[in-house]
Amino acid sequence: MERRLQQIFFALSFLALALIIAAGWQADTPKWKDYQKNYHALEAQGEPNAVAKATVIATRPEVHQVMLTGLQRVDRCTTCHLGVEDPTMKDAPEPFTYHAGLGPHVPSKFGCTICHGGQGLATDKDNAHGNVQFWQTPLLPKEYIRASCGRCHKEGDVPGVPELTEGKRLFNTQGCRGCHKLNGVGGSIGPDLTEEGAQHRSPEWLAQHFLTPNAVSAGSAMPNFHFTKEQAKALTYYMLSLTSEDMGSYYSSERSIPGPEYGRQLFAEKNCISCHAIGGEGSKTGPDLLGVVKRHSPEWLDEQLVNPELVYPGSAMPAYDLDPNSRKALLAYMAVATPEDAHLLLANQSRTLKPEEIAIEAGKQDFARFGCVGCHGTELQGGVPNPNAQGGEVPSLLHLSDDYTKDEVVAVIKEGRMPPLDNPKGPTPPLYMPSWKNLLSREDINRIVDYLWSKQQQKKADNW
Amino acid sequence: MNIFQEIWKSIVRRDPLSTDKGKSELVFMNVWLHIHPAKVKKENMKFTHSFYLGFITFFLFIILVTTGIALMAYYRPYPPHAYQDMKDLQFVVFMGPFLRNMHRWAAHGMVICVFLHMCRVFYTGSYKKPRQFNWVIGVFLLLLTLGMSFTGYLMPWDQLAYWAITVGTNIGSYAPIVGGQLRELLLGGHTVGEAALLRFYVLHVALLPAVLILFTIVHFWRVRKDGGLSRPLWKLKKKTPPQLVTIGAPAEVAALQTVPASTTKTYGLMEVVTGKPIFETIAPEEADEEVFSYPYAFVREAVTLMATVTTIMTISLFFNAPLEELANPAKTPNPAKAPWYFLGLQELVSHSALLGGVVIPGLMVVALLLIPYIDRNPSRHLRDRKWALWIFTIFVVANLILIVIGTFFRGPGWALVPPWVHVTGGVE
């Protein structure tokens, strides 16, 4: 027995030695070393003399990494993708191919994953390309890579990526915010989309989801908006660009503040001229904006655009949903705006608004901006299917005044409401009216109700 | 005598190991070995008596300390870095995955072995007089092991870690009056965040190991002072009380002399021998076959050590420690589960917060601590301890069932889902 035990002990010592060697061998032979060897062989072909060839081939294998402090990332992609910055590797096979057409976006300053997705820290193919469990952003398919431009280029149009502009426009006009939050604003029926670009969702999934929500997510409350394929793709682009990741000052497009041209575009888009005048050209409802940048500090003006009621309690001006750069662009335009230009803007506008129409116009804007149109329709027609709610769909708002007073509607918007059930024993309807009291001010709600009332139609007598 | 011999002699002062005196001196003149007796009872060392679970637990702890210190070289206890360091260990550090795997699997192994060790001690009735207090220390060591494992669980700062600790610490907050404050004290805040990671790190690498080592020292010391390992159940039939045999000074000083056995103590402080094997000097009626710890006990310990190390290494070579996505406080996985050994508690909490989160675990710990003082039945024979065995078995089985249910049968929304049914979590 004693002797047997000693033999077992020595046998186990051997086993331990073997295991350590096995573990060390496993750790010492990663695939990237082979890639580097092949790359150096490829490089050596281009070298003129034997000495240079030998030096290149003898290069010690090491992990290459690009430290991107501004982006809070470390990309090790160049450990295998060795030729991305070497033009002579234009025709080399992957993973050594040169990356043409990067412009200022050189890998040593931007890394790779910020555009392509994938896992920068990884040093083996599956993990690096992110096609593994527990990595949320795998490599984007080729046709969707340009969606990443929107991660840094948050404002205005991104040249060469019309899909982003279109996706953003659809998001803001189709009422997505009625159910989805984005950067803190929106309803709570659907998931928050602030980090949608960092979620583990394939672009194909998203595109399909926009075409037929129920096909990819059974029982989804999301109505079918009957988007076209192109619109679905544009929305997918926009979704993939959404992230609250801090891009740092170097990468964020805040570095390149949009000029007054973009400000003018916004000024026209947001219909500012229907309340404000510039040197007498325009509406007299709000203050004349000629020389406004000289009368107030930039901080004051910025705050006025973010939260008018904070600056002037009871202000009629709606709080526009403008990102910091758009606000800067607007102010830039204010500095150069002339009465002649305002005249031009007015000429392009179909008609000026009467003062009483202004509140209604603002209400209409809120109605679209906060996503009410998503369910109630751009013409208040309703009709989005909502199984087991009374009537089986989201009600039309065109006959509100028959059954409700303004105060009752204000209360419903504030507190939200579960629709009455068709069959009391049936399932809960997927859509309901969320409570908006934390997101909308009293003025906003009043304006929306005014807008609704302006659209009321007479009940038909033969409705019975 | 040359200088090298002199140096050697100054370090190793015992007689050659071929002599019994040498074998004996090897043990009691060596600070690391003298926790052993010079001689052990052969029957007590039988594998089928203790399964060496205490040793295995201790060796796992040694593995954990060594791998843990190595891992500390690459770990920063600060949220965004902590996770990145895990990725570095996985992708660029030489043998990083292997060491992390060893640390992870040894930790799970230690929790299991501590528990099995407790079961063994209970079923053999080894907590009975004079070993009551060592049982109490053992229960504390169990709690400390759970604490070590629980605090270590947060270190990777991935979704698994974050939510297991969130759920785990919330179970504790159900304790009346102090629960909430206790959680705040532990987390350094209201939620698991930067402060919590730092505190858990301090607990994991400094406070808890220090306390654990102190308790382990006491535990080992008491094993020795309580007369070594308990007698195996199959030796209990003999009614002869344990005999103490003290041997006189070496032959050249005085003649070998057997001192009359004391009836109150089980053995002496040390044994001094002359040339003859010590068990021949024991009274013939002492049936115990005693052997020198060297090599009898040591070779068994060494085999156990190597078996433990190679087992952990083999597992670590083939199975990777889990690492999920970066912790995201805004995205709760469905279901969020505590570490597996607390899933029994989570299961109970899902039925009743106060009862499952406070009353039952509290009573469980108190009951465990008091076992040797409640169970005053002096007999260690299985046939005399029907009640105790039944109650303890029910306790163990109930725990196991709850853990198995919590681990394998709970799906999204904590609904009962068999493990072979695939459910996609969450609502889109």
Added chain:
Amino acid sequence: MNRRSFLSWGAVGVAALCSGVVVSLGAVLKFLTPTVFYEPPQAFKIGNPGDFPFGQPTFLVEEKIYVFRDRVKGFAVASAVCTHLGCTVAHFSSDDRFHCPCHGSVFGADGAVIHGPAPRALDWYEVTQTRDGQLRVDKDKIVPPTYRLMV
């Protein structure tokens, strides 16, 4: 198995155990050796040759190097780290020398010690041109002061 063969078995076993321990220690050492560095790399690109003026050297603060460009001789890169205790030396055009602010060491234009406690001359680093035309400095490659890169 007889006693003799057992003993030899034991010797092999002990050898395995010892080599296991040695290999483990080696593995731990290699584990501790950093494979990636979270610090500025030792070899880096400093820009196109045209970025550097002729005559006075250009000081790159983060890289702690002086880039010399001479119409005739070409490019050379000197370390700005004093060989005494690692302070950053400053180049003065008035006397064309490097002065260390900490203990008053003075180095000549070729980096040689002229005065002060510095034990040896300033290091000169290899500078090469990469395939995309940029200059690349490798701090791991020390070259003699006479080293020049012609572009």
